[in-house]
Amino acid sequence: MNYSRILKSIGILFCLMLALPLHAQQGESMYGDKVKADVKLNYVYSLEEALVQAKARKKLIFFNCFADWAIPCHGMNKHVFSDQTFADYMNQTFVNLFVDVSKRENQALAERYNIKTFAHFLVLDANGDVVHRIVGGKKLPDFKHDVMLALSTKTSLAGTQKAYNSGKRGKKELFAYLQALQLANEKDTFKQVANEYLQQVKTSDYCKKENWFIVSKLIDGVEAPLYATLIEHKNDFVKHNGEATINNFIENLFYSPIAAMASGTSPYDASQLMDLFLKMQKADLSPGSLIYKLHQIAKLRGERQYDNLLAYMRANGKALGGQKTSLDLTFEFPEMTDRQRTNVVAYLRESAKDEHESTAKHLLTLADRMDSREGIRFETGSYAQALAKAKQQGKMLFVDCYTVWCGPCKRLANEVFPRPEVGKVFNDRFVSIKIDMERGEGVELAKKFGVKAFPTMLVIDADGNEVKRMLGLLPPQKLIDEVLSLDKKDE
Numbered sequence: 001m002n003y004s005r006i007l008k009s010i011g012i013l014f015c016l017m018l019a020l021p022l023h024a025q026q027g028e029s030m031y032g033d034k035v036k037a038d039v040k041l042n043y044v045y046s047l048e049e050a051l052v053q054a055k056a057r058k059k060l061i062f063f064n065c066f067a068d069w070a071i072p073c074h075g076m077n078k079h080v081f082s083d084q085t086f087a088d089y090m091n092q093t094f095v096n097l098f099v100d101v102s103k104r105e106n107q108a109l110a111e112r113y114n115i116k117t118f119a120h121f122l123v124l125d126a127n128g129d130v131v132h133r134i135v136g137g138k139k140l141p142d143f144k145h146d147v148m149l150a151l152s153t154k155t156s157l158a159g160t161q162k163a164y165n166s167g168k169r170g171k172k173e174l175f176a177y178l179q180a181l182q183l184a185n186e187k188d189t190f191k192q193v194a195n196e197y198l199q200q201v202k203t204s205d206y207c208k209k210e211n212w213f214i215v216s217k218l219i220d221g222v223e224a225p226l227y228a229t230l231i232e233h234k235n236d237f238v239k240h241n242g243e244a245t246i247n248n249f250i251e252n253l254f255y256s257p258i259a260a261m262a263s264g265t266s267p268y269d270a271s272q273l274m275d276l277f278l279k280m281q282k283a284d285l286s287p288g289s290l291i292y293k294l295h296q297i298a299k300l301r302g303e304r305q306y307d308n309l310l311a312y313m314r315a316n317g318k319a320l321g322g323q324k325t326s327l328d329l330t331f332e333f334p335e336m337t338d339r340q341r342t343n344v345v346a347y348l349r350e351s352a353k354d355e356h357e358s359t360a361k362h363l364l365t366l367a368d369r370m371d372s373r374e375g376i377r378f379e380t381g382s383y384a385q386a387l388a389k390a391k392q393q394g395k396m397l398f399v400d401c402y403t404v405w406c407g408p409c410k411r412l413a414n415e416v417f418p419r420p421e422v423g424k425v426f427n428d429r430f431v432s433i434k435i436d437m438e439r440g441e442g443v444e445l446a447k448k449f450g451v452k453a454f455p456t457m458l459v460i461d462a463d464g465n466e467v468k469r470m471l472g473l474l475p476p477q478k479l480i481d482e483v484l485s486l487d488k489k490d491e
């Protein structure tokens with residue numbers, strides 16, 4: 001038997017197998033058939049196999065760094081990788097690798113290639129080194145354009161980085177490097193290189209469409225140095241990039257601080273809100289824009305004009321779109337009178353009628369909880385008035401020391417204090433009051449009692465002395481047990 005001929009034949013067959021695409025299937029998704037897509041890329045399913053094929057076929061590796069839980073990854077399957085024309089191009093150009101890097105057994109691979117966000121794609125050479133990185137998905141033909149940048153050292157991440165490090169820092173080279181850095185989501189390096197690039201560009205050219213992706217990335221807030229340039233030359237930016245693009249970008253700069261005050265997740269700051277309003281005026285935003293509506297909501301909420309706030313929401317709520325429900329679900333204000341509480345409950349039930357079933361359920365659950373008086377009954381007056389009432393009734397004072405931005409404080413207010421079993425124990429023993437430790441008399445009380453962490457709950461005797469301190473988000477029974485332990489001390 002001619003063993004050498006047999007071995008030679010096996011070797012030829014092996015090489016032919018390497019040159020053929022593999023058609024193994026992706027595993028079942030946690031989302032079931034909802035995300036099923038007819039993916040047409042020919043994948044291999046291990047890095048080792050991809051490296052062998054890349055060397056044999058003299059091709060780069062396109063690495064789909066998948067995570068089954070990440071909806072954007074499934075979106076790319078549906079809108080991009082199921083396109084036959086694009087798949088033909090990818091199958092001819094690359095060895096395509098698919099690995100679910102979110103699985104425990106692939107954790108080392110995710111760490112090796114610094115894969116933390118999804119969707120995420122790499123282009124590797126036959127040695128496994130990164131040539132190009134794309135963080136985030138796009139539709140065609142934009143995604144194909146981004147992938148094709150990997151094919152030239154003049155446009156790939158590795159190639160442009162090498163040129164930069166070797167001192168090639170002309171405007172053309174820096175621009176190409178910035179494109180690659182943007183795709184790779186390398187924010188710190190992008191900012192550094194962008195400033196170098198703009199030093200070689202006339203200020204009057206900042207507004208040009210090709211430079212917008214650079215300028216916009218450097219303006220991360222209304223305090224950013226380039227923000228003033230944007231506003232001063234707004235008409236030029238609009239001319240080159242479109243009014244909607246520029247106005248939407250500017251509105252987004254104001255959104256986070258104003259929405260935080262509108263929803264009560266950050267303390268109300270009248271001075272900051274006024275400053276933001278003046279900057280909005282200077283930016284010449286449309287009076288009907290969403291940001292002005294959120295500003296008015298933040299102002300009414302911060303000034304505790306709850307009746308006017310509900311009236312404003314009834315008149316303007318539909319213009320807020322999906323933002324309306326998010327705001328509605330934060331309308332359990334800690335300083336409400338009984339009349340205001342009744343009005344908010346009525347508003348929530350009214351809003352629920354216009355929502356889909358799941359959203360309506362959340363609104364009605366909040367309304368039911370607020371309408372129930374079985375939980376802890378909190379006073380609406382001052383600390384001194386509550387203390388005097390406690391002394392008169394022969395009780396102690398329970399103080400919920402909260403802040404409007406404290407998530408655990410909200411959970412106590414929404415999930416623990418309204419419970420009937422909690423109310424039964426507390427209402428028999430205490431006069432209770434909620435005090436914002438960052439507003440009004442709360443500031444001095446925080447100093448007096450040394451309240452530095454939130455949530456903090458204090459039990460005060462009739463003479464104003466601290467008897468007990470409880471910290472953190474305590475579940476109902478734990479909170480009850482802490483209070484009942486006071487009874488044992490008195491025995």
